Amino acid sequence: MPSTELESARFTSVDWATESGGWRSVRLRTAGLAAALLVVAALFAYDYVVAPRELFEFLDWDVTRIDWLFLVSTVLFVRYAVVPLAANRDRAAAYTAEFVRRPAGVFSLAYIVVFGVLGVVGPEVFGLARVDFAAKVQPPVFASVNTDNIRNYDCVGRMVGEYCHGTWQYPLGTTRVGEDMVKIIVYGVRIGLQLALSAAMIMVVVATAVGTAAGYLGGWVDDLLMGYVDVQQTVPAIVVYIILAQMYLGKGLFALALVFGLLDWGGIARLVRSEAVQRRSDGFVRAARSAGASDLHVVRKHVIPNSTATIVTALTRQIPLLVLAQVALAYLKLNNVAYRSLGEVLLRGLSANPVAWHVKWWITAFVTLFLVLTVVAFNVFGDVVRDVLDPQEEVA
Amino acid sequence: MAGPLLSVDDLHTQFDTEEGTVKAVDGVSFDVREGETVCLVGESGSGKTVACESITKLVPRPPGRITGGEVRFDGEDLTELSGKALREYRGGRIGHVFQNPQEALDPVYTVGDQLVEAIRLHRDVPKAAARERAAELLDRVGIGDVSERIDDYPHQFSGGMKQRVVIAMALACDPDLLIADEPTTALDVTIQAQVLRLLNDLQDEHGMAMLFVTHDLGVVAEIADRVVVMYAGKVMETGDVYQVFEDPSHPYTRALLECLPGRGRALDTIGGTLPDPTSPPDGCRFHPRCPHAVPECETDGQPGFRDVGGGHDVSCLLHDDRHDLPRAMEADDD
Numbered sequence: 001m002p003s004t005e006l007e008s009a010r011f012t013s014v015d016w017a018t019e020s021g022g023w024r025s026v027r028l029r030t031a032g033l034a035a036a037l038l039v040v041a042a043l044f045a046y047d048y049v050v051a052p053r054e055l056f057e058f059l060d061w062d063v064t065r066i067d068w069l070f071l072v073s074t075v076l077f078v079r080y081a082v083v084p085l086a087a088n089r090d091r092a093a094a095y096t097a098e099f100v101r102r103p104a105g106v107f108s109l110a111y112i113v114v115f116g117v118l119g120v121v122g123p124e125v126f127g128l129a130r131v132d133f134a135a136k137v138q139p140p141v142f143a144s145v146n147t148d149n150i151r152n153y154d155c156v157g158r159m160v161g162e163y164c165h166g167t168w169q170y171p172l173g174t175t176r177v178g179e180d181m182v183k184i185i186v187y188g189v190r191i192g193l194q195l196a197l198s199a200a201m202i203m204v205v206v207a208t209a210v211g212t213a214a215g216y217l218g219g220w221v222d223d224l225l226m227g228y229v230d231v232q233q234t235v236p237a238i239v240v241y242i243i244l245a246q247m248y249l250g251k252g253l254f255a256l257a258l259v260f261g262l263l264d265w266g267g268i269a270r271l272v273r274s275e276a277v278q279r280r281s282d283g284f285v286r287a288a289r290s291a292g293a294s295d296l297h298v299v300r301k302h303v304i305p306n307s308t309a310t311i312v313t314a315l316t317r318q319i320p321l322l323v324l325a326q327v328a329l330a331y332l333k334l335n336n337v338a339y340r341s342l343g344e345v346l347l348r349g350l351s352a353n354p355v356a357w358h359v360k361w362w363i364t365a366f367v368t369l370f371l372v373l374t375v376v377a378f379n380v381f382g383d384v385v386r387d388v389l390d391p392q393e394e395v396a
Numbered sequence: 397m398a399g400p401l402l403s404v405d406d407l408h409t410q411f412d413t414e415e416g417t418v419k420a421v422d423g424v425s426f427d428v429r430e431g432e433t434v435c436l437v438g439e440s441g442s443g444k445t446v447a448c449e450s451i452t453k454l455v456p457r458p459p460g461r462i463t464g465g466e467v468r469f470d471g472e473d474l475t476e477l478s479g480k481a482l483r484e485y486r487g488g489r490i491g492h493v494f495q496n497p498q499e500a501l502d503p504v505y506t507v508g509d510q511l512v513e514a515i516r517l518h519r520d521v522p523k524a525a526a527r528e529r530a531a532e533l534l535d536r537v538g539i540g541d542v543s544e545r546i547d548d549y550p551h552q553f554s555g556g557m558k559q560r561v562v563i564a565m566a567l568a569c570d571p572d573l574l575i576a577d578e579p580t581t582a583l584d585v586t587i588q589a590q591v592l593r594l595l596n597d598l599q600d601e602h603g604m605a606m607l608f609v610t611h612d613l614g615v616v617a618e619i620a621d622r623v624v625v626m627y628a629g630k631v632m633e634t635g636d637v638y639q640v641f642e643d644p645s646h647p648y649t650r651a652l653l654e655c656l657p658g659r660g661r662a663l664d665t666i667g668g669t670l671p672d673p674t675s676p677p678d679g680c681r682f683h684p685r686c687p688h689a690v691p692e693c694e695t696d697g698q699p700g701f702r703d704v705g706g707g708h709d710v711s712c713l714l715h716d717d718r719h720d721l722p723r724a725m726e727a728d729d730d
Contacts, residue, residue, distance in 0.1 A: 280456070283499025290454055290494070291514045291565060292487030294479075301513065305504045
């Protein structure tokens with residue numbers, strides 16, 4: 001019940017001196033983030049100085065540049081996406097319910113969760129695809145292949161006449177050197193996730209910083225930053241990557257993530273900027289300023305959280321493009337990954353050795369299917385996120 | 397303390413737009429004494445809001461710019477202060493309530509979190525203590541079921557309830573001055589009365605001064621101690637609320653009062669519209685619409701103030717000795 005009497009409420013008599021903690025309590029999350037980043041830094045130092053070959057003797061893991069970038073990105077992702085959702089269960093539950101209400105949401109959310117989980121643990125669980133000539137060109141389950149023209153062919157499943165039938169041992173078939181397509185695609189997910197998360201983290205940080213600074217501060221800062229974005233957007237990241245990778249960085253995933261991360265954020269920055277321009281004149285930003293909040297506080301606590309939907313949506317458009325770019329570059333032999341890239345698999349799947357590509361159709365088909373599903377799922381996810389996450393919707 | 401709590405002196409605020417410079421506030425002066433309620437009255441677009449926002453330099457710049465004048469609050473000139481020092485005043489000693497409560501709360505946070513934020517911007521207290529105070533504030537502004545509602549999001553509140561939350565935020569740090577910019581305009585009439593009463597009660601409890609912006613003279617009559625009438629960026633008339641209502645001495649104030657419904661005759665309007673803000677008329681700003689204008693009204697800038705009795709100042713040539721008051725300006729007899 002509201003106290004309607006005019007008795008002075010307790011808050012008018014609170015003695016702030018005794019209530020005061022004396023120092024602003026450092027938030028647990030900030031401490032956690034710092035600790036996690038320190039651990040990564042310590043591991044990096046250890047790896048760099050003590051054990052350059054592998055991280056720990058018992059862990060046969062030679063940590064590469066992309067792995068470090070991925071680790072840092074994962075820490076940031078956990079801090080700024082997973083922790084807030086976990087801490088705010090009501091909101092998380094509400095979002096999930098909203099997602100599940102839409103069929104498109106269920107599909108895309110499920111796909112992306114599977115994508116994430118497979119990307120992190122997939123290759124370790126399923127193992128890496130090994131060359132096995134005894135199992136080359138096996139068709140997928142429920143399909144068959146004419147083995148007439150293939151020399152030294154062993155059929156793992158049933159032979160009916162000249163036709164070898166697929167088995168559940170290789171549900172998606174094998175390549176011409178007997179690599180399991182399932183394992184290849186799982187490894188493709190790993191590559192995609194590493195690249196997407198690493199490049200996306202760089203993009204989000206840069207684009208958000210530039211976009212909010214331009215939109216919130218306006219004036220000559222806006223002109224300068226957006227002018228730079230214009231110039232940068234005329235330089236295709238893919239060209240810069242090809243040059244830098246050839247000359248300095250090596251044709252690895254690290255170079256790709258770095259170059260795309262640092263050069264491909266212009267579009268996102270523009271979206272964030274227009275969002276910030278709108279938020280700047282919103283009542284709650286004025287209210288926060290009138291309550292004595294600094295510009296930095298307003299941007300961090302009000303402008304950026306209210307732009308989340310825009311940032312996430314823009315990212316979901318960018319991530320599949322990155323995955324596709326990597327596959328395309330690998331196809332052109334301009335990008336190598338530690339093991340097998342889908343681009344290479346596609347290239348060999350399309351060669352006429354030992355049989356024409358349409359005879360071993362499953363290799364190209366499943367790679368393409370995977371890429372199409374990934375692109376569609378991320379785009380649909382972006383649409384649903386925009387609907388679900390947009391805080392402005394709730395006002396109306 | 398000697399002198400008024402807030403003293404605005406010859407304040408100029410302008411906006412640089414593509415159509416030209418808009419002098420939204422053009423030499424405005426008024427005082428707010430401790431514990432007093434001053435109402436800024438005028439049509440939409442007369443510069444009331446900009447004047448209020450200029451006090452703590454909330455006017456967005458660019459395009460807004462404070463080009464002159466002094467704002468003395470408790471002896472300190474706020475126009476001279478740096479951003480950091482100014483933030484101590486904003487929310488700490490001067491609270492703001494804005495017009496549209498639908499927008500004034502961030503949809504991302506619960507109302508409790510926003511109150512805690514407002515408190516902790518100025519008080520170095522642990523979250524738990526701030527939350528306790530937030531709950532008390534919500535209780536005081538009349539949000540029932542505080543323990544339930546403190547964790548609700550703004551969209552779960554009605555307009556009137558949101559405005560109560562906004563008022564609670566403005567009061568979070570016991571300001572000495574509350575600037576309320578049309579706090580009831582966006583609310584329906586029954587809620588308006590409740591919010592006005594709440595503001596009045598809170599003002600009595602805290603002994604704070606209030607600068608209240610409105611275009612609703614009914615509201616003015618209810619809460620004001622003194623009235624400042626603004627038109628096109630200039631002050632037309634200031635005085636005690638009784639003086640201004642009993643004896644409106646500027647033709648603009650009279651016209652405004654005649655627009656009030658329920659004065660026993662058909663509704664009047666003021667003919668014409670506000671002047672073009674980029675090129676206001678020379679002379680008295682109101683002369684193109686003034687029924688009593690004489691040729692002298694059209695030149696020499698806004699007339700100086702003349703005291704027509706007991707601190708009741710009017711910026712109108714008709715109160716000069718050289719002119720006879722037109723009959724219509726004699727004391728109202730209906």
